[in-house]
Amino acid sequence: MDTESTHSGYSSRSGRSNRHGERGRERHKVSGSKDSSRSEKSVIINPPETSSQDSPVHNGEPLPGEASPGADPPDEAQDDNWGETTTAVTGTSELSISQEEVVGLGKGLQDRARGFRRYLPLAVGLCGGVLVLATPLVFLLLPVVIWPERLQPCGAACEGLFLSLSFKLLMLLTAIWALFLRPARASLPRVCACRAFLSTLTLLLAMSYWLFYGVRILDAQDEDYHGVVQFAVSLVDSQLFVHYLAVVLLELRHLQPRYSICVIRSTDGETRHYNIGQLSIQNAALTVLEYYYRDFPLHNPALLSASKHRAAKHPAGFKVYNVDAPGSAAGPPPANGSQSQAAIAAAQKRKDTAHNELYYEEADYERRVRKRKARLVVAVEEAFTHVRRMKKEDERASPTDIMDVREAALAVFPSMARALQKYLRTTRRQQCHSMESIQKHLAFCLINNMSPKAFLETYLSPGPTLQYGPERWLADQWTLVSEASVTSGVKDGADFTLRCLDFNLAVTVKSIPYIRVTESYVDPKSHKFVLLLQSETSV
Structure with a gap:
């Protein structure tokens, strides 16, 4: 016992001296840095200690964040959220900023970035729509404005192309309004890959036509106005085909079921199963939330x-x-068999x-x-x-x-x-x-x-969530957590989580198996049989 106490006292003194030496070197570094540059700052974070035996003491006073010898135990004096109440002691500096200001600055930047991500696709879509509808009209007006005296007269065939171009532009405008100018259902964290591809394709198509128009018509000042009108009509036809491609990618591609998803609510284990098509992870999450508001009963924490x-x-x-087991010396002190049986019986x-x-x-x-x-x-x-x-x-x-x-x-x-x-x-x-x-x-x-x-x-x-007031919907508070990129498509075995304030929705994806149906021919004559009746009466 004496040897152990001497060893523990030596180790504590050595550890205390080492910590004093480290703090002395740190103070020396801080003083040297203040001499060299007045703009540097020294920050020391003192988390609450779990034991008062290893805490260093200076002049009989505990450090900030440590419990005093006469205070309550750490489990009673401090709350569980010690990471949020940690004290930060800063050195002398000309530039200081509080933690609340840092959090407010980060939140403001995050809100501005969120607004930028929300309105950027809308701005790009409006610019693309104006470019799509205005380019054919500009193609027709530029020759009339720049070299009208050199243009050949437009005949009946050219006037028929004018009529065709007008109706095609009207149908294209209606189709764009029906597909793209709808109110947004939600705000997704990333840009939709299919929409970005269609926007890029539309931009490349317009640039190609403008390049050809500038080289072959504007520079040469083509006199054949009928050919210019046909060129504008071909552009509108190409735009109509791009819109057809947008309908296939955005509306028809995900209609065929390919995956079965299981949605589990973390608090009460409420489970639902749905079939979805080929979607990205963020679009699948949006579909899950739409199904959740329709099918899941209202979450009630009181239950x-x-x-x-x-x-x-x-x-x-x-x-x-x-x-009695070997190697039980590291456990609690030995107990007799009667105490062990009593503990088992009590449990x-x-x-x-x-x-x-x-x-x-x-x-x-x-x-x-x-x-x-x-x-x-x-x-x-x-x-x-x-x-x-x-x-x-x-x-x-x-x-x-x-x-x-x-x-x-x-x-x-x-x-x-x-x-x-x-x-x-x-x-x-x-x-x-x-x-x-x-x-x-x-x-x-x-x-x-x-x-x-x-x-x-x-x-x-209890009814579904949509049957109650909007204050029960937890709107605009969902967070998508996924190991894979949210713009990538869902795959067999993938999983992601949707988090809100009170609970989570765990989603797992399973692929629908390929179903093979075969035919087996049944001969109609195989269903015929002969019934022989034996009369019990003698005639």
Whole structure:
């Protein structure tokens, strides 16, 4: 014991002296750097220590970020988010900036970059559309403006080309409006590869025609105006074929199912399966989100609190060591067999108790839900019966005494409000429905003469996310996480994650197998048989 204490004291003193020497060298470097250049800055980050034995002490005072000897233990005095509350001690400098300013500057740059990425494709598309529609018209106007006296007269065939060019430009304008001038469904992190390819192809086509036009028509001042009109018509035909290619790549290519994707919500394990075509990862993520808002029930964090409470109430069981096994000297101190058996029995008892409590909790919860549901159904049926009775009385009343449907909804709502509120609290869905939304739904059901069951269906079972208010959609808060590039196509075995504030959507991709169907001929005569009857009566 004396040897060990002497060795530990020597090691602590040596370690303390080494750290003092390192800090002295660092201070010497900092002082030398301040002499050479006043613009440099020294930053020392002191994270909270896990033990007070190895912490160096200067003049009997702890360093910033360390616990004092009389303070609480680190687990109680400091929170779990120690990385966010770490103190940064900066040296003397002429230029200093706070962490909040750095974060604000980075956020501003990120917002500007996001806006630039959002509006750049729109600007490029508008410029491309103006170039596509204006180029043929410019081809026709330049000869008339520059050398009109040398042009040959345009005959009937040339005038027919004018008519064809006008209708083709009108169809091209309508097609561009239908395909490209639609409101954007979402903002993707990267530019669509097919759209970039089509924009580049359109630009190359326009540049090629302009180059040919400048060399063969402008420089030579061609007098054949009929040929100029045919040249403009050929450009419009090429643009129509490019638009047909855009329809194939952007609208028709992904219609044939090629992959089956599995979408799992991380919190409650809600799972859905969908078939998609040949898409990029970011477009597949957009498709998954569209399906999610339509098919997945609304995410309710209140339903997960019961399992967390039960897990906190019943922590993990005891850790049992086999003291008779070889190499158990590194474990806890030896215990006799009776203590080990007692620990095993206690752990098994706790496990059985947790199972029984879970069983009775679920049974009691189902009983309370059925009770609240029965009271709610009775209250709603009575309210709707009262409304029908009042409606019959209003038919015989004067026009001035007739009550509006919304007024009737406000009048009968208090009779069912308490039962509905208790049911929503029991099922932990009270935050999904506000009083205003319930009154609007009640008025809608009364206007369309719906039954009480139709009114209750909205509250008895959770609906998809789109059936609730926009504040429940978590819009513009999704983050796509993928190891592969998001512009690359989905492949068999690929996976990516969509993250939002409260949960994640894990997506795995499987290829749909090639299906081979063969034919087997069945002879119609093989279905014929002979039935022989034996008479039991003698004739």
